[in-house]
Amino acid sequence: MRCRIPFVVLMTSLLAVAACGRETQTGAAPQQPSSVGEGKATGEITVWAMGGEGENLGRLAAGFERENPGATVKVTPVPWDGAHNKLASSIAAGQTPDVSLIGTTWMGEFAKTGALQPTPSSFDRAAFFPGLWATTEVGGTSYGVPWYADTRxxxxxxxxxxxxxxxxxxxxxxxxxxxxxxxxxxxxxxxxxxxxxxxxxxxxxxxxxxxxxxxxxxxxxxxxxxxxxxxxxxxxxxxxxxxxxxxxxxxxxxxxxxxxxxxxxxxxxxxxxxxxxxxxxxxxxxxxxxxxxxxxxxxxxxxFAGGGDLVVFKNARNADGAWKFIRYLSRPDVQAEWFTIQADPPAVQSAWQDPALAKDDFLQVFGRQLKVAKAPPAxxxxxxxxxxxxxxxxxxxxxxxxxxxxxxxxxxxxxxxxxxx
Missing domain, CATH: 3.40.190.10 (Periplasmic binding protein-like II)
Known part of the structure; x- marks a missing residue:
């Protein structure tokens, strides 16, 4: 999300779930898994992505499937104007996908429902622009990984x-x-x-x-x-x-x-x-x-720092494959490839050194801007x-x-x- 979508009021069912989430999250912060599992991904990985990202992600997922022949990525495109309610309904019903794109300004709201898995600590936060990583942190715990960047x-x-x-x-x-x-x-x-x-x-x-x-x-x-x-x-x-x-x-x-x-x-x-x-x-x-x-x-x-984050849900059927897919999407070479497909500026800092981005003087202005960009509280x-x-x-x-x-x-x-x- 480029953070220009109007706010949609939570459905009553989600409010009930959110209230339960607040009760269950008192006390110690959720424990973060130390790393993504070893070996190749297997099984079906279900993904929701919005707008052009949903329409084009399948082209990028093909590379992941070639590297992980036992895995299949199923992408469901979701219109941005209905995304908030669709996510809210799926959480309330316990019928979420494995992975979803989440607008950065929605992270705090959905994390507090208790529906998101904490980010494995093996993801290197220093690889991402600081303002973007901050969008994933709620109450001192990260619940996602920045996928693409937006700034002004x-x-x-x-x-x-x-x-x-x-x-x-x-x-x-x-x-x-x-x-x-x-x-x-x-x-x-x-x-x-x-x-x-x-x-x-x-x-x-x-x-x-x-x-x-x-x-x-x-x-x-x-x-x-x-x-x-x-x-x-x-x-x-x-x-x-x-x-x-x-x-x-x-x-x-x-x-x-x-x-x-x-x-x-x-x-x-x-x-x-x-x-x-x-x-x-x-x-x-x-x-x-x-x-x-x-x-x-x-x-x-x-x-301003915004963009889109990738999250894995608590009830994901293939959490291991989900985190491995996000790890793949976070590789600098894949981030640069995604830019050539969707024109989404990378969230990973080293991806900006790729020739496709490094020679683009216009885009490099936004790359420098991201280094000092800040996000609202999650x-x-x-x-x-x-x-x-x-x-x-x-x-x-x-x-x-x-x-x-x-x-x-x-x-x-x-x-x-x-x-x-």
């Missing part, structure tokens, strides 16, 4: 920047003057588009929060949404809306890229997945008109808290409430929701 960087119109006589920004101050120049001298109606509310707005805002030194929770697991550093970030972020450098209205899906290609928007924050959309709309000749750079730094460099209630943040951003961007009032309300609402732990 800054897209900008190179031609408009050249017309305006400005270089890509590296700091917050430079970003403000850059956006102003793209509007005043480059001809863009909006110097930059920063999402002004709506589902997923927190993914655009929180890199600024982290850059300001803010955190979402403290060392005790308590929400820290109303702090001076978070206030600095939200005031800076919404200053673009108040000054007319960014629209304070929600854009309909697809409008951001369309307006970027037309020149209405001079810059925007997004993931590597938008490259194909931009080139589809702008055509091959548009490639020279835009560029991408790492997000400008505040007090520190930071971005808590069962995160999607509910995220919706509160999305709403607060919209109020601040539109000026219907002051930044101080917004943060105070966000803090109170998040505290009321709790972490679910």
């Amino acid at each position: 960087s800054l897209y900008y119109r190179k031609d408009l920047a050249e017309k305006a006589g400005v270089r890509p920004p590296a700091t917050w101050d430079e970003l403000k003057s850059f956006a102003q120049a793209l509007k005043d001298k480059g001809g863009a109606a909006q110097g930059i588009n920063l999402q002004a509310g709506g589902t997923g707005a927190w993914q655009t805002f929180m890199p600024f929060g982290w850059q300001a030194g803010a955190e979402l929770v403290d060392g005790e697991g308590k929400f820290t949404l109303d702090t001076p550093r978070m206030r600095t970030a939200l005031e800076y972020y919404t200053s673009f809306h108040r000054s007319g450098l960014s629209s304070s209205d929600r854009l309909v899906p697809g409008a951001q890229v369309a307006d970027f290609v037309s020149g209405k928007i001079g810059a925007f924050v997004s993931g590597a997945y938008d490259r194909s959309v931009i080139l589809k709309q702008g055509g091959p000749e548009f490639a020279s008109k835009y560029g991408v750079v790492e997000l400008p730094k505040g007090e520190r460099a930071a971005s 808590i069962p209630t995160w999607e509910q808290v995220a919706a509160v943040i999305d709403g607060g951003i919209e109020q601040a961007a539109r000026g219907t409430a002051s930044v101080s009032d917004v943060l105070r309300t966000m803090q109170a609402s998040a505290a009321s929701i709790g972490t679910g732990n």
Whole structure:
């Protein structure tokens, strides 16, 4: 998952299971198996994967089957818009597959149901980008393995920047003057588009929060949404809306890229997945008109870490084969191969040294960004808290409430929701 899917409320049956999970998980953390079993995988391994990953995973699984002739991988594609309910229903009914792709922001929720196996400690967490591995950890225990990566960087119109006589920004101050120049001298109606509310707005805002030194929770697991550093970030972020450098209205899906290609928007924050959309709309000749750079730094460099994790369920019929399949998908060469099939950026750091990725200057920007990318806390209630943040951003961007009032309300609402732990 690229973490752009709206939250779907848990079904009543899952809530009952989740409650049982909370009761059974008090006390000591689950014991993690030390390693994946020796020898080749055997038997049928059932896998659910969403979107394009589900449609294309079979091509990659063929290599695993050649190396493990006694094993068969059965992939079931699942649409993203129904994935949450399907997973919830399968857990409640005790009819899960062996392996499933899980959106990173769902990990805390599903881990707390007690339905996921802890990750074998033989998986080397240092092989993965730190922010991505953090998405698998709930209460100090890992319950999955990062499969592919998502982060945010800054897209900008190179031609408009050249017309305006400005270089890509590296700091917050430079970003403000850059956006102003793209509007005043480059001809863009909006110097930059920063999402002004709506589902997923927190993914655009929180890199600024982290850059300001803010955190979402403290060392005790308590929400820290109303702090001076978070206030600095939200005031800076919404200053673009108040000054007319960014629209304070929600854009309909697809409008951001369309307006970027037309020149209405001079810059925007997004993931590597938008490259194909931009080139589809702008055509091959548009490639020279835009560029991408790492997000400008505040007090520190930071971005959002998301993507997709692979999990094995407690009631998996072929757990050994499942973990061996995940281990195969985590090999650097297989991660690089998957990129050539699905264009999913690798979660394994060494895979970025593969020639298919190393020679891609555009993609390498996102690889560098991943080194400083951070994930939200893996808590069962995160999607509910995220919706509160999305709403607060919209109020601040539109000026219907002051930044101080917004943060105070966000803090109170998040505290009321709790972490679910």
